[in-house]
Each structure stands twice: as C-alpha cells, then as structure tokens.
Amino acid sequence: MSKPVLIGLTGGTGSGKTTVAKTIIEELGHDNIVLIQQDSYYKDQSHLSFEDRIKTNYDHPFAFDTELLIEHLEDLMAGKSIDKPVYDFSHHTRTDEVVTINPCDVIVLEGILVLENEQLRDMLDIKIYVDTDNDVRFIRRLLRDTKERGRTMDSVVNQYLGVVRPMHQQFIEPTKKYADIIIPEGGYNKVAIDILVTKVKSILKELG
Numbered sequence: 236m237s238k239p240v241l242i243g244l245t246g247g248t249g250s251g252k253t254t255v256a257k258t259i260i261e262e263l264g265h266d267n268i269v270l271i272q273q274d275s276y277y278k279d280q281s282h283l284s285f286e287d288r289i290k291t292n293y294d295h296p297f298a299f300d301t302e303l304l305i306e307h308l309e310d311l312m313a314g315k316s317i318d319k320p321v322y323d324f325s326h327h328t329r330t331d332e333v334v335t336i337n338p339c340d341v342i343v344l345e346g347i348l349v350l351e352n353e354q355l356r357d358m359l360d361i362k363i364y365v366d367t368d369n370d371v372r373f374i375r376r377l378l379r380d381t382k383e384r385g386r387t388m389d390s391v392v393n394q395y396l397g398v399v400r401p402m403h404q405q406f407i408e409p410t411k412k413y414a415d416i417i418i419p420e421g422g423y424n425k426v427a428i429d430i431l432v433t434k435v436k437s438i439l440k441e442l443g
C-alpha cells in the first residue's frame with residue numbers, strides 16, 4: 236500500500252470544518268478514508284478537578300497533545316494501526332475509550348490548529364482553510380455547544396469573548412496564508428468540494 240494522502244482542514248470554530256470533512260469523505264466513498272479530528276487530541280485532564288478543567292484555554296496550541304497526534308499520523312503513514320483517543324467535551328477530558336484506526340488511502344485531519352504547528356503542517360499534502368464570517372461562526376457555535384456539548388448560553392458567550400475570539404485572531408486566522416485552498420462558508424460549498432474531490436481522486440489514480 237502506498238503512503239496515504241493527508242488532507243488538512245482548518246478554520247475557526249463553527250466555520251464548518253467537520254461538515255466539509257464529512258462531505259468530502261462521503262463524496263469520495265467511505266472505503267479506505269478516515270477522519271481524524273484534532274479535538275480527539277486535546278490533552279488528558281483526568282487528574283484535574285472539573286473546576287480546574289474549565290479554566291483551561293482550549294484555543295491555545297498548548298491545549299493539544301500534538302506530539303501524540305504526529306506520532307499517530309506517522310504510524311498510519313508507515314502502515315501501522317493506531318488507537319485514537321476519544322474526547323468528552325462535557326467533562327473536558329479524554330474518556331477511557333479509544334477507537335482503532337487502520338492504515339488507509341486518505342486521511343482527513345480536521346481541527347482549529349492543524350496549520351499552526353510547522354511539523355504537522357509540513358506533513359500535509361493538501362491544506363484547506365474554511366473561511367466563514369465571525370458572527371455566523373459564533374451563532375453556529377452557540378447553538379451547537381448548548382445542544383451538543385453540555386454548555387449554557389452564558390458560558391459560551393463568556394468563553395467566546397474571553398478566549399475563543401482573541402485566540403482565533405492570534406493563532407487561527409494567521410494560518411490562512413498557509414492554505415492551498417480557501418473555502419468560503421464551508422459545508423455547502425458544492426463547487427469547492429467537487430474540485431477537491433476531483434483533485435484527491437487524481438492523486439489516488441497517480442499513486443495507482
């Protein structure tokens with residue numbers, strides 16, 4: 236089996252990264268493609284109390300176990316299986332579960348800071364930035380986090396103003412310059428997704 240194609244997909248919270256990643260995977264067909272979410276590699280915080288966990292800055296590069304993520308990607312590149320951690324947003328830490336991922340042809344790596352770390356960035360074959368207006372991203376996050384991540388409206392607003400917004404400006408937005416492709420509005424941009432899928436298919440064909 237040849238080395239897998241590694242697609243990196245980034246953008247701010249609520250930009251539509253996950254939606255784009257899932258659409259690409261659906262369009263390519265599900266065989267031999269895996270989605271790896273950078274969120275799965277948030278550091279384990281089981282040694283901290285819940286009160287201390289909520290003080291963590293989850294939008295800073297230090298929040299991620301990037302060393303483990305790179306090690307896992309290198310293993311997949313070398314044809315080895317990995318045990319991917321499973322993150323629990325309600326409790327702000329890893330669960331005891333893991334998901335085994337087997338070697339594959341295409342890896343879609345999705346997350347807010349996948350273009351921030353130079354070593355990680357240099358591993359990527361295709362780099363994509365999903366670009367969505369800040370107000371739209373905030374509304375999507377508010378709806379999602381209150382429905383799916385066990386948050387209150389007050390906590391989402393306070394976290395956004397105190398940490399998410401400044402970290403976006405400092406660490407995420409500047410990585411747009413590294414992207415090969417910028418997708419406006421994200422998930423339902425059919426033309427951009429079609430172009431990407433065609434490109435990945437042609438790389439796979441070249442690799443045989």
Ligand SMILES: Nc1ncnc2c1ncn2[C@@H]1O[C@H](COP(=O)(O)OP(=O)(O)O)[C@@H](O)[C@H]1O
Nearest residue numbers: 247248249250251252253254375379421422423
């Ligand atoms: N183009 C879109 N229009 C409306 N809602 C969208 C769109 N793309 C994503 N969403 C919704 O916004 C929320 C955040 O999208 P998601 O893809 O999870 O973003 P991200 O992974 O960048 O945080 C989800 O609830 C998703 O269903």
Ligand SMILES: Nc1ccn([C@@H]2O[C@H](COP(=O)(O)O)[C@@H](O)[C@H]2O)c(=O)n1
Nearest residue numbers: 247248249274277293294324327347399
């Ligand atoms: N315990 C946590 C961990 C992360 N977050 C927030 O998640 C955002 C990244 O995920 P997206 O799917 O929105 O890209 C990031 O902005 C963190 O603030 C959190 O709230 N709690």
